[in-house]
Amino acid sequence: MLRAEQTTPRRPRFARRATLRRSLRLLGSFRFEQSDPAVFYGGVAADTADLVSDFYRDLTGDSLRGAIVLDVGGGPGYFADEFGRAGARYLPVEPDPSEMHAAGLRVAGAVRGSGMALPFRDDAVEVCISSNVAEHVPHPWVMAGEMLRVTKPGGLMVFSYTVWHGPFGGHETGPWHYLGGEYAARRYRRKHGREPKNRFGRSLFAVRAAEGLRWARETPDDIRILAVFPRYHPHWAWWVVHVPVLRELLVSNLVVVATKRPRSAYGESTPPDATQRGARFGFAPW
Structure with a gap:
């Protein structure tokens, strides 16, 4: 089993959005990825902003207003628009300049750099996300580690990728x-x-669902995994991530949500405590 807090699990706020109608809408948009990118990427960007906003509010009690959202592999500006509407300070990192200017969209302050060696100091941002990027890099779990490194203690990391056998x-x-x-x-x-x-x-x-689950299970003690679920499934089908083989075929996209434990006044990570804000999450087939 994945490591979890010894508290009663509570369904994440985002689960209320994870309806069958949402699933069908997002999955249907995939056919437009090449022919009409605005339909596909615009829909995914709006859904990502909702996902991140919900988990951030569950974790901190606050909205994204004023928070720095570092998007690893941000690509064109659809995500910038959606996070801007949420009041966040959006900062994309993209190694490919052609992707940064896809569809004629430009993002002010965009940084060119590799997700496997992010050009940022430790504990730099409140939120670090990556959506459908890990399957495009040779060492996705190095990238995941880099994302945790630059996330502030008490901040949010959301890692979402396409599963190879999906x-x-x-x-x-x-x-x-x-x-x-x-x-x-x-x-x-x-x-x-x-x-x-x-x-x-x-x-x-080829990145598999089992790899994401194993990475979540093996994160250091100062990292708390908040949720692991199939992104495009309705919430009543999230249990599929717990079934070997089946998850590789049916989970088209896996999401791992994590936070870095706040540090004490002595610079050490605070121990697990059910009274800490955000400690109400655990692992369960919601």
């Missing part, structure tokens, strides 16, 4: 990725006469 694991090369990433890439090239945008082994990697 229906969207191959991105535009799916569903042929079930026969292997290289096979799927070759088939795409033969059919379309060009390389896929997401090239297996270069810009697309």
